[in-house]
Amino acid sequence: MGSGVLLGTGVGGLPGVPQGSCWLLSADAEPVRLGPGDVVFLPHGKGHILADSPRAPVATPVCGPDGPEPHDLYASDSVDRSGAGGPVTVLFCGAYQLDPSRAHPVLLSLPHLIHLPAQPGRRAELASAVKLLAAELETPGLGTDAAVPALLDTLLLYILRIWFDERPLREDHTTGGVAALNDPPVTAALHAIHRDPAGSWTVAKLAAEAGLSRAPFAERFARLVGQPPLAYLIWWRMTTAARLLRTSNAPLRSVAAQVGYTSEFAFAHTFKHVHGTPPGSYRRKG
Known part of the structure; x- marks a missing residue:
């Protein structure tokens, strides 16, 4: 399973809110300094190191592909324990676990790291989402278990929305999921498929x-x-069917109908071709 990792540091010194600064180090990129209010997304879940210096030797990655469970979110802190009274850095690190075979083309076309530095004028909803997450972790209450995954999803949505809006048009994004979302005709066709996967779509209708x-x-x-x-x-259709098989008890004929198949046999044949296992076995393994 691959994973996408979210990091948030420092948004203003409120109790329980990420604060301070650190460096994000990875093998295939320049060091990235994270300051108060910054948010980072690593869509492909590549291992990384968080350190107090771009040259600091750190033996074990703080977060990586083998880190938290899906939708997990936690606060971590790095404290100077040398006795010199150095600053404290507090950050959030959350992760999704994704099956690479079912990843959407948009995710596959994202860069290995998206860094959104805090800056005046940037949309306030990003900082608001981090503050709400901080409040839930600082003072858990009734419904926190439901609120945290929903807020984490919202934070991811804001990250992608801001990155898409602020991303300069570069040659490396002339194809792939990102380019498709910037093209109104193709986006209209994608919306039609996503809205009604069971529709009797043809190339002409799309x-x-x-x-x-x-x-x-x-x-x-x-x-x-x-x-x-x-x-x-x-x-x-098969990605939608896989989700339905894992998240519902609907019979196979119902799942088949929801993704546009009147024949349960034809659905099972296509599902096995795409996922490598029959739908019944796929459900049992889930």
Whole structure:
């Protein structure tokens, strides 16, 4: 399982709120200084080290692919115990565990690290989400177990939204999930598939959703998304089916119908082709 790691440090000295500064070190990137209010997202869950100096020798990564459980969030602190009275750094580190075979193309096309430094004028909702998380961890109450995963999801949404809005258009994002989301016709087709995976979609119908003729749409979709429209439709249907199998007790015929299959046999055949195991076995392994 791969993982995505979220880090938040210092948002203003409130009790329980991340504060201080540190350095994020990884093998394939320059050191990144994290200050009060900064938020970092490592979409691919690469191992990293948090240290008090870009040159500090640290033996064990603080967070990495083998860290927290899905939706886990915790506060950690780094204290100067040398007796010199150095500063204290408090941060949050949360993680999602994701199956790489079911990762959305948008996630696959993200850089290995997204760093959103605190700065005047940046959307206040990001800091607000961190403060709300801090409050739940500092003073747990009725419903905290439900609030923390929801707030962590919200924080991830804000990170991606801000990164998409502020990201400069670069050549390395002319294809892939990020480029597709910047293209209104392709985005319209993606929304149609996501909204109604059971729909009787054809390339022509998706092209109509995009406002393009069939051939130009098919070429544009394949170039930006990385696969033809109907291949993406099958992938999304089987990804949706996998989620339904793991999160509900609906019979297979009902799951098949929800993703556009009137034949349970045809659904099972396609599911096994995509996931490598029949739907019944997939559910039991979950």
